[in-house]
Amino acid sequence: MSKKYPFLDLAEVNAPYIEQLKEAAARVISSGRYIGGEEVTLFENELAQYIGAPYAVGVSNGLDALRLILRAWVLLGKLQPGDKIIVPANTYIASVLAISDAGLTPVLVDPDPLTLNISARSVEKVITPDVKAIMPVHLYGRVAWDDDLRQLIRSHNLLSIEDCAQAIGARTLTPGLYGGNMAGALCDAAAISFYPTKNTGALGDAGAVLTHSKELADTVRALANYGSDRRYHNIYRGFNCRLDPIQAAMLRVKLPHNDAENMARIQKAALYNALITRQDVITPPLLPDSTDCVWHQYVIRVTGGKRDRMQQLLAEHGVDTDIHYAVPPNLQPCYKGLNHDPLPVTELTATQILSLPIARGTSPEDVKEIADIINHIKLD
Ligand SMILES: *Cc1c(COP(=O)(O)O)cnc(C)c1O
Numbered sequence: 001m002s003k004k005y006p007f008l009d010l011a012e013v014n015a016p017y018i019e020q021l022k023e024a025a026a027r028v029i030s031s032g033r034y035i036g037g038e039e040v041t042l043f044e045n046e047l048a049q050y051i052g053a054p055y056a057v058g059v060s061n062g063l064d065a066l067r068l069i070l071r072a073w074v075l076l077g078k079l080q081p082g083d084k085i086i087v088p089a090n091t092y093i094a095s096v097l098a099i100s101d102a103g104l105t106p107v108l109v110d111p112d113p114l115t116l117n118i119s120a121r122s123v124e125k126v127i128t129p130d131v132k133a134i135m136p137v138h139l140y141g142r143v144a145w146d147d148d149l150r151q152l153i154r155s156h157n158l159l160s161i162e163d164c165a166q167a168i169g170a171r172t173l174t175p176g177l178y179g180g181n182m183a184g185a186l187c188d189a190a191a192i193s194f195y196p197t198k199n200t201g202a203l204g205d206a207g208a209v210l211t212h213s214k215e216l217a218d219t220v221r222a223l224a225n226y227g228s229d230r231r232y233h234n235i236y237r238g239f240n241c242r243l244d245p246i247q248a249a250m251l252r253v254k255l256p257h258n259d260a261e262n263m264a265r266i267q268k269a270a271l272y273n274a275l276i277t278r279q280d281v282i283t284p285p286l287l288p289d290s291t292d293c294v295w296h297q298y299v300i301r302v303t304g305g306k307r308d309r310m311q312q313l314l315a316e317h318g319v320d321t322d323i324h325y326a327v328p329p330n331l332q333p334c335y336k337g338l339n340h341d342p343l344p345v346t347e348l349t350a351t352q353i354l355s356l357p358i359a360r361g362t363s364p365e366d367v368k369e370i371a372d373i374i375n376h377i378k379l380d
Pocket residue numbers: 061062063064091092094095137163165166193194195205206207
């Protein structure tokens with residue numbers, strides 16, 4: 001009973017790369033170039049190549065990536081202030097914050113109860129002429145994309161922006177709007193976060209914008225650099241949201257290992273699903289085909305009002321868990337008064353979801369032991 005199963009140990013996550021990370025940091029330190037420069041450009045090129053999107057712009061974090069895209073669309077006249085944009089109600093709050101920041105109106109939509117992602121069916125009901133864009137969020141690493149959603153985006157002529165913060169490296173069989181099938185290249189634009197806990201994380205804050213539009217990439221790049229398109233020439237009232245070269249250097253070490261890291265998560269998720277046998281109280285996540293989910297989180301649902309008890313008992317057995325997310329955005333104080341339809345799926349699942357350890361640091365052996373603990377837990 002003394003063994004501990006931490007939820008996530010970031011030192012452990014980076015341990016396999018520590019020598020390369022130190023070399024890369026030393027390279028940046030001796031270069032004398034601490035803002036922009038070759039390290040950032042090389043990373044942008046490597047990322048664009050990996051995702052299969054023509055343009056990548058390194059930025060300060062995932063929230064900034066999202067809000068820069070939306071603000072750029074407003075500046076380019078593709079969106080007007082107040083336009084509505086569809087977003088899943090059960091997402092991390094950053095997706096919604098980016099929408100309000102750009103002066104747009106979030107339309108919160110309940111997810112499909114099986115995938116916990118939005119689907120064409122859930123979205124169709126809320127489309128009105130004021131809805132001009134949609135933000136699929138690949139929650140927990142699962143691609144929110146299929147033929148129906150693609151057709152719906154096309155037929156309503158919606159702009160589309162992927163919140164790809166949790167799904168770097170996920171690939172789906174359904175091609176995106178531009179033909180590629182990798183998350184981050186499916187829609188008009190995508191935001192990636194390299195927050196340290198993500199599947200590929202920096203050693204601090206970092207993010208990126210990916211897009212098929214040169215115009216959007218150029219506008220985002222200018223906006224992220226004081227709104228300037230060349231030195232001391234400001235076309236927009238911009239911000240300082242750049243990617244640091246030291247983080248670009250860290251990410252150049254880690255990005256080539258993203259697929260292998262994801263594969264380890266995919267195997268552990270399959271193992272959990274095969275081993276957890278508590279159908280009385282546990283609904284395991286759907287196991288999709290192939291690499292449609294890269295398991296940023298492995299999220300079970302504990303039914304019958306027993307989630308908190310389960311979490312407490314697991315903690316007593318040394319198993320750390322987490323909840324993504326216990327309070328959905330519409331119930332946060334900052335969105336008090338936000339108009340939305342009833343969100344029964346979001347509000348119910350928020351009381352049921354429980355994330356089990358799945359990152360590097362949790363071995364397949366640990367997964368077996370955790371599943372065994374869960375299978376033997378007495379809930380009352
Ligand atoms: C992490 C995350 C973000 C924000 O990324 P940061 O880099 O932390 O700003 C946005 N959306 C989702 C779904 C996330 O998980």
